[in-house]
Amino acid sequence: xxxxxxxxxTTNFHTxxxxxxxxxDVSFSVNRGETLGIVGESGxxxxxxxxxxxxxxxxxxxxxxxxxxxFDGTDLxxxxxxxxxxxxxxxxxxxxxxxxxxxxPYLRIEDQLxxxxxxxxxxxxxxxxxxxxxxxxxxxxxxxxxxxRSYPHxxxxxxxxxxxxxxxxxxxxxxxxxxxPTTALDVTVQAQILELIKKEQKANxxxxxxxSHDLGVVAGFCDRVNVMYAGRIVETAGTREVYYxxxxxxxxxxxxxxxxxxxxxxxxxxxxGLPPDLSRPIEGCAFAPRCEFAADVCRSxxxxxxxxxxxxxxxxxxxxxxxxTL
Amino acid sequence: xxxxxDFLQITGLKTHFPVESGLVFxxxxxxxxxxxxxxxxxxxxxxxxxxxxxxxxxxxxGRTILQLIPAxxxxxxxxxxxxxxxxxxxxxxxxxxxxxxxxxxxxxxxPRMTVYSTLAEALQAHSSVKKNExxxxxxxxxxxxGLSxxxxRKYPHxxxxxxxxxxxIARALAVKPKLIxxxxxxxxxxxxxxxxxxxxLAKLSKEMxxxxxxxSHDLSVVKHISDxxxxxxLGRIVELGPASEVFDTPKHPYTKALVSAIPSLDPDMERTxxxxxxxxxxxxxxxxxxxxxxxxxxxxxxxACKIDRPEFLTCGNQQVACxxxxxxx
Amino acid sequence: xxxATTSSFNTERLLEQADQGTSxxxxxxxxxxxxxxxVFSVVVLLVxxxxxxxxxxxxxxxxxxxxxxxxxxxxxxxxxxxxxxxGRDQLSRILYGGRVSLMVGLVATAVSLxxxxxxxxxxxxVGGKLDALMMRIxxxxxxxxxxxFVILLMVIAQDAGTAVENWLLQSFGWKTDVASxxxxxxLFGAIGAVEWxxxxxxxxxxxxxxxxxxxxxxxISLGLSRKRIIFRHLIPNVLGPIVVYTTLxxxxxxxxEAFLSFLGLGIQPPRSSWGLLIKEGSxxxxxxxxxxxxxxxxxxxxxxxxxxxxxxxxxxxxPKTSKD
Numbered sequence: 001x002x003x004x005x006x007x008x009x010t011t012n013f014h015t016x017x018x019x020x021x022x023x024x025d026v027s028f029s030v031n032r033g034e035t036l037g038i039v040g041e042s043g044x045x046x047x048x049x050x051x052x053x054x055x056x057x058x059x060x061x062x063x064x065x066x067x068x069x070x071f072d073g074t075d076l077x078x079x080x081x082x083x084x085x086x087x088x089x090x091x092x093x094x095x096x097x098x099x100x101x102x103x104x105p106y107l108r109i110e111d112q113l114x115x116x117x118x119x120x121x122x123x124x125x126x127x128x129x130x131x132x133x134x135x136x137x138x139x140x141x142x143x144x145x146x147x148x149r150s151y152p153h154x155x156x157x158x159x160x161x162x163x164x165x166x167x168x169x170x171x172x173x174x175x176x177x178x179x180x181p182t183t184a185l186d187v188t189v190q191a192q193i194l195e196l197i198k199k200e201q202k203a204n205x206x207x208x209x210x211x212s213h214d215l216g217v218v219a220g221f222c223d224r225v226n227v228m229y230a231g232r233i234v235e236t237a238g239t240r241e242v243y244y245x246x247x248x249x250x251x252x253x254x255x256x257x258x259x260x261x262x263x264x265x266x267x268x269x270x271x272x273g274l275p276p277d278l279s280r281p282i283e284g285c286a287f288a289p290r291c292e293f294a295a296d297v298c299r300s301x302x303x304x305x306x307x308x309x310x311x312x313x314x315x316x317x318x319x320x321x322x323x324x325t326l
Numbered sequence: 327x328x329x330x331x332d333f334l335q336i337t338g339l340k341t342h343f344p345v346e347s348g349l350v351f352x353x354x355x356x357x358x359x360x361x362x363x364x365x366x367x368x369x370x371x372x373x374x375x376x377x378x379x380x381x382x383x384x385x386x387x388g389r390t391i392l393q394l395i396p397a398x399x400x401x402x403x404x405x406x407x408x409x410x411x412x413x414x415x416x417x418x419x420x421x422x423x424x425x426x427x428x429x430x431x432x433x434x435x436x437p438r439m440t441v442y443s444t445l446a447e448a449l450q451a452h453s454s455v456k457k458n459e460x461x462x463x464x465x466x467x468x469x470x471x472g473l474s475x476x477x478x479r480k481y482p483h484x485x486x487x488x489x490x491x492x493x494x495i496a497r498a499l500a501v502k503p504k505l506i507x508x509x510x511x512x513x514x515x516x517x518x519x520x521x522x523x524x525x526x527l528a529k530l531s532k533e534m535x536x537x538x539x540x541x542s543h544d545l546s547v548v549k550h551i552s553d554x555x556x557x558x559x560l561g562r563i564v565e566l567g568p569a570s571e572v573f574d575t576p577k578h579p580y581t582k583a584l585v586s587a588i589p590s591l592d593p594d595m596e597r598t599x600x601x602x603x604x605x606x607x608x609x610x611x612x613x614x615x616x617x618x619x620x621x622x623x624x625x626x627x628x629x630a631c632k633i634d635r636p637e638f639l640t641c642g643n644q645q646v647a648c649x650x651x652x653x654x655x
Numbered sequence: 656x657x658x659a660t661t662s663s664f665n666t667e668r669l670l671e672q673a674d675q676g677t678s679x680x681x682x683x684x685x686x687x688x689x690x691x692x693x694v695f696s697v698v699v700l701l702v703x704x705x706x707x708x709x710x711x712x713x714x715x716x717x718x719x720x721x722x723x724x725x726x727x728x729x730x731x732x733x734x735x736x737x738x739x740x741x742g743r744d745q746l747s748r749i750l751y752g753g754r755v756s757l758m759v760g761l762v763a764t765a766v767s768l769x770x771x772x773x774x775x776x777x778x779x780x781v782g783g784k785l786d787a788l789m790m791r792i793x794x795x796x797x798x799x800x801x802x803x804f805v806i807l808l809m810v811i812a813q814d815a816g817t818a819v820e821n822w823l824l825q826s827f828g829w830k831t832d833v834a835s836x837x838x839x840x841x842l843f844g845a846i847g848a849v850e851w852x853x854x855x856x857x858x859x860x861x862x863x864x865x866x867x868x869x870x871x872x873x874x875i876s877l878g879l880s881r882k883r884i885i886f887r888h889l890i891p892n893v894l895g896p897i898v899v900y901t902t903l904x905x906x907x908x909x910x911x912e913a914f915l916s917f918l919g920l921g922i923q924p925p926r927s928s929w930g931l932l933i934k935e936g937s938x939x940x941x942x943x944x945x946x947x948x949x950x951x952x953x954x955x956x957x958x959x960x961x962x963x964x965x966x967x968x969x970x971x972x973x974p975k976t977s978k979d
Binding site (some may be wrong): 041042090112154157158186187188189190191192195214215216217219220221238241243244253254255257258267269270271274275 | 379380438461486488507516517518520524525528529530543545550560574583584586587588589590591593594597598601604608
């Protein structure tokens with residue numbers, strides 16, 4: 001049985017300008033120990049999906065309209081607050097994008113690190129601190145015994161992210177949700193942090209949902225990838241399949257527009273147009289206005305995820321009908 | 327008419343910020359050496375990619391060249407004019423020649439001015455333009471950067487990030503500059519929009535024979551657009567050479583680590599490649615190490631590296647600031 | 656919106672034919688309209704202001720007419736809100752007092768606004784030693800005990816009215832009525848002289864953070880003059896917090912005036928202001944509680960409304976929510 005099974009999740013934001021369908025009927029699953037990558041640009045709904053899972057969406061203006069998220073037998077979306085709090089931080093941990101703002105600037109690292117232990121495992125303070133120091137050492141912070149007494153502002157961005165990882169992993173969670181954890185970091189630090197997450201994952205058998213807009217990062221890191229656009233999953237497959245045999249025009253266009261391996265002097269491939277306005281209802285496939293393969297069927301029929309090959313799903317109607325190949 | 331083939335000459339440029347302490351009587355207790363001795367020569371129409379990680383000083387270097395931050399030492403000569411020596415009023419007039427494009431398209435436009443006001447103001451900053459000519463000129467500018475003139479009366483918050491960046495580029499072009507420094511112009515944009523803006527900059531630079539300095543932390547973005555690449559570390563340039571060579575055959579240990587850290591779109595390669603993972607964090611420019619700034623994290627460091635600052639050595643087609651450059655390559 | 660490159664645009668009619676933009680002010684206005692508390696407050700304030708300004712024309716009794724036969728009477732058909740200790744019609748006094756209190760609030764705030772904005776903008780923009788000097792001056796004045804300062808000022812200068820009027824007449828040939836209104840003028844001066852300090856600090860803080868924003872750097876890079884940057888770019892962008900703070904300064908000023916009048920230093924009878932009325936009412940609190948109740952209620956209502964309006968404005972102008 002999958003560790004996490006998300007079914008038909010729909011989250012809307014009720015704003016002044018209308019109802020924004022941020023997450024539109026999204027379903028996916030994560031197995032134990034697996035790494036799932038969720039890739040998309042801003043507005044694709046990748047972050048909102050995971051925040052919805054943990055019920056961290058501000059309601060209002062957000063609202064989880066429907067769907068279920070079964071985590072090891074418990075539906076995170078409909079269970080009581082109490083049950084949810086027992087899972088959040090203990091069995092499902094989250095690390096966020098901006099290490100500058102995700103730590104409390106007024107508390108020492110020590111106090112923040114031991115908090116999950118004190119709350120979820122009811123350890124006494126001395127033991128918790130010992131474990132916290134070990135946690136810091138594991139994530140590569142030198143001189144952990146002394147540095148644990150520092151405040152967040154005394155650490156660099158990369159170090160703060162390590163502290164966040166230590167905090168997340170200290171209760172040995174079953175699932176780690178990482179929301180763009182390396183986007184705000186330098187490339188060399190990013191490489192360090194990714195290595196670290198991989199190491200922690202292997203040591204504890206933790207499943208990871210890795211959210212990113214960076215296709216390259218996801219390529220080396222994840223077992224499977226969901227590609228999201230305009231609040232829907234448009235393609236999902238094993239990593240190799242997603243990159244070597246893309247089955248959705250958006251996925252392929254995204255890969256092509258990255259300036260790697262292009263010869264200088266040629267124009268970069270660009271995806272024409274802009275992402276759609278999610279407050280307006282969309283007829284047919286959301287990517288159609290920008291797609292080079294768009295046909296009438298794309299604009300009239302809604303696009304749903306269907307299997308193309310074993311384990312490889314695409315929401316492109318024309319690919320499903322075998323009208324085009326990429 | 328400039329006889330020197332180099333259009334932009336930067337010599338020994340240093341930008342140091344004093345760190346003060348004390349409540350009443352402020353004492354200088356340290357210096358942040360953001361830019362610590364940079365020499366660079368660019369030809370007219372050349373595109374230079376300036377890369378480095380946070381704290382390396384690339385943004386400060388860009389701003390110092392444009393005289394937005396006063397240089398502590400060194401000179402900047404543009405088209406024969408020594409910018410660092412100009413008095414304030416002459417400097418203001420000279421600004422038409424060099425412009426900046428900023429990173430954050432949400433912060434670089436006045437939120438209370440329409441596109442028309444912003445661009446008209448720029449057009450009139452250094453030349454007198456007849457009032458009735460303004461709409462036409464503004465419309466032309468907008469088209470040039472790929473914006474429909476229909477939106478001339480809209481406000482910045484009504485545009486997307488990529489469009490705002492286009493407005494910012496139009497504003498920079500309005501004064502007809504010869505040098506543009508773009509400070510991470512696409513970092514805040516989505517991947518699919520980045521390509522549009524990069525294409526635009528490359529096209530404009532060619533059309534207008536602009537000298538462009540493209541600052542970025544993303545080597546792959548820079549590689550595509552630049553003629554040459556300069557890699558910065560802790561306030562100094564550690565490698566300088568033709569773009570493809572710096573990228574494909576890096577000679578400085580830091581450049582090697584930087585290139586190795588770039589994720590590729592090839593899952594198989596990603597899993598099998600041996601990455602060079604640097605130890606430790608990027609150092610702070612407040613306390614740069616003695617000798618070569620990179621030696622604490624360098625796997626090729628020897629004792630001699632801790633003593634003297636390395637000068638540029640020619641290694642292949644590149645200039646490398648590493649005493650072991652020819653040994654380790 | 657499409658980044659289309661339509662090369663057919665008619666330059667003469669471009670500005671007329673272009674799509675209209677929605678400025679941040681319009682945005683804020685639309686948002687304000689939805690805030691019920693704020694709209695209600697505006698209505699309340701309008702009603703109070705209009706009644707205070709125009710009401711006295713419809714009254715039968717004037718605010719200063721004393722009538723010792725009808726001292727401290729409870730509200731009746733004749734005197735809707737009763738009479739005070741000298742038999743003056745309380746309703747007239749309250750309405751007239753409203754005029755005075757509101758006027759003091761508005762004028763003193765306007766004075767402190769002008770001084771504060773200019774001072775703070777220059778200090779924040781020029782920075783460096785000038786900024787340090789200007790702010791130290793503010794700090795010093797701030798440190799002076801305001802109450803004592805104002806009391807001293809009022810006491811020492813209270814007789815200067817006639818002298819000032821004569822001086823104005825002799826030096827400039829202006830015929831003014833300064834002496835009779837001297838007390839009021841002193842009051843404005845005292846309050847205005849103190850309130851601008853906080854405004855200056857707030858504006859300076861805003862300017863300091865704005866200065867770091869890239870669009871200001873862009874202006875410098877374009878080679879725009881300092882004057883232009885200050886008036887065209889800085890001030891319009893600090894207007895948001897200024898507007899909010901102004902609506903919060905007005906009640907502060909009114910309270911200050913009330914305080915001074917309570918001490919007997921502000922408005923003098925037979926003139927009235929809400930502060931003075933509250934003072935007089937509190938003296939007769941046991942025998943004639945309505946004398947305290949009505950002015951108190953009205954004053955509180957006005958202050959609450961101004962505060963809610965300020966809150967509403969602040970929420971409406973908050974740029975973080977301008978793009979949902």
